Amino acid sequence: MSSTRFTKWFIFFTLIISVALTSCQKDETVKDLDAVKTTAAADSTSNLSIINTPGNFLAGKGILKITIEDSTYTFDAAKDSVAFINVHNGDSKYFGITAINKDHTMSFGVSSIGFAAANINTKIAGSQFLFRTNEKKPMLQYTLTQFTGEEESGKISIEKYNSQNLIAKGTFFTFLAKDDKANSPFYRVEGSFDLQLK
Template identity: 40%
Template sequence: MNKGFANFVVCLLLALMGFVSACQKDDSSNTQAVDQKLQAAKADSALAVESPGNYLASTGSLKLKLGDSVYIFNASQDSVAFVSMNVGNNDYFGITAINKAHNLSFGISAKGAAATGVTRDVEGSQLLLNHDALHSEQYSLTQYTKPGDAGKIQLTAYSADTILARGTFFVFMAKDDKKDTPIQRVEGSFELLVKKLSK
């Protein structure tokens, strides 16, 4: 699988998981409809998405900075999920978030298994900002860096008691894939909590 396609697939899966988590937090009565859509998406794809490691955070936050702007997702009101999946023979993990107003979303993923104390290279990332019905911005992982230089995710704590995931990240993103497009460094931190995790 080439890198561009892998990035697309990972971001697509993160967006799908974010959509599911947003729908679950907005209206639990739609659970059956969401499950049906997820099953249909799986059936249409050759990719197997495993779900045991996927959790919707109940409290905590995801903070990110782009230029002079700071964006904060509050897990008690926004939908913030930690996602673990298997694509082919590879493990991935990441975070996907959609705010309550559905005008801001972010996803970031790394290749490898999630664990306390690991630092992984970023494999995919996307930031969507909808300012109004006519104005939006989209940033994606830049392809104009050397392998391993596009960004890092560091997990300082993972799956322990009420801590779903805690850590930091940075990633280089651009508004399009043209070589002369300015690259932006996006950096952030997260501390996502849930009710006590059962091992």
């Protein structure tokens, strides 16, 4: 159980680093993917190769949608920072999507074990959604729950991947809760993504 929890937190730590990198780069109007790779590679303090490895993409166009509790939230890659990443940690391999909006009031991450590819349907390994409704209220956090009452954490399906200008297109669902207690309510979260380089 603690090993599983560590793995999930490692995934999210990696995803958050990626979101922070891509967010800062988006704010500085870095449009060229090669410039993004150069910036990340120059960071000698980072021992995680995220943006500067093959299979990691900063979207320049496209939409990521998340629906939870009858509300739908949208990240627009033309103005928000949305990245599709592949993480290799020893023998462990993960892929996922991270996003943070331009105002830094909303961020989302979802990940799965394995390699990203077209026409796959794999199990969700981790997910987190943070947002603030207004400045007077604290950040609301939803995280992947272990207490769905079933062996299902959700699925991510990729219809198309890494083809010409297209980064990835697909859908996902998972179950998120506001805390990690056994009796906490959890919510089915559904989403879709259609991300392009430019």
